[in-house]
Amino acid sequence: MITNFHTHTQRCLHAFGSERDYAETAIKQGVAILGFSDHGPFPDKDYGLRMKYEELPEYIEEIDKLKEEFKGIIKLHKGLEIEYHPQYVDYYKTLLTETGLEYLILGEHMYTLPNGQMKNIFFAEKTTDYIDYANAIEEAFSTGSFAALAHPDIMFINELAWDKNCTKACDIILSAAEKYDIPLEFNANGIRRGKSNYPDGNRYPYPHERFWGELKGSKQKVIIGSDSHVPEQIYDESFQTSEKICRNMNLNVIKTIFQEDV
DSSP states (O other), X not given: XXXXXXXXXXXXXXXXXXXXXXXXXXXXXXXXXXXEEEXXXXXXOOOSSSOOGGGHHHHHHHHHHHHHHTTTTOEEXXXXXXXXXXXXXXXXXXXXXXXXXXXXXXXXXXXXXXXXXXXXXXXXXXXXXXXXXXXXXXXXXXXXXXXXXXXXXXXGGSOOOOOHHHHXXXXXXXXXXXXXXXOEEEEHHHHHTOOEEETTEEEOSSSOHHHHHTTTTXXXXXXXXXXXXSGGGTTSHHHHHHHHHHHHTTOEEOSOSOGGGO
């Protein structure tokens, strides 16, 4: 069964295709379950590269229409990929209880330090930033608002040499995922970016073999996500490569984050 819960649309301003484009392409590719998880807006500030807050009702309404239209052909789920910041704890709960959204994926591109400063993991200056990132993820898990963690090892896109801080950050994330029973996403978009030379070798920016190697043969739930930014990426070669890597590493891959889908 082919499934994907990490799908973006043109609303986020850095992807292409409408909700309908993705649903129709998924059907052609033989996808059984497709989850929409466009970058979620915040009610009081536009952090960029995401839909506008006023677009959220239209986004939900459009997916509802497609759910009804394609009922019995493909199962569609309504979600968002969104960062965790402590000041929005009530907002996440509102999204899940009052808007009709079914799930939130934690996509911690930005994270908040205890002093309130906001940082972007794509621009880490030192590996201690990875620990701050990991601690923010653990705090997010504790709220109970997130169904999965997108690209948990995305920090390794930075060209910083592996050290004890990298190991500690990975340990924090993996321990928190186990404690709160949160699936970790093996992200195909990192495969799509191709391999480059890093201080620790020629590799994909993510998924990082050293991170995922800690999960070989474990019971930790892993879900493969396309992180599609064009419809054709829903189930493409990079997704299929991700499937092969996960099989070879004997990861505990699940197909859905919803019990009702099983």
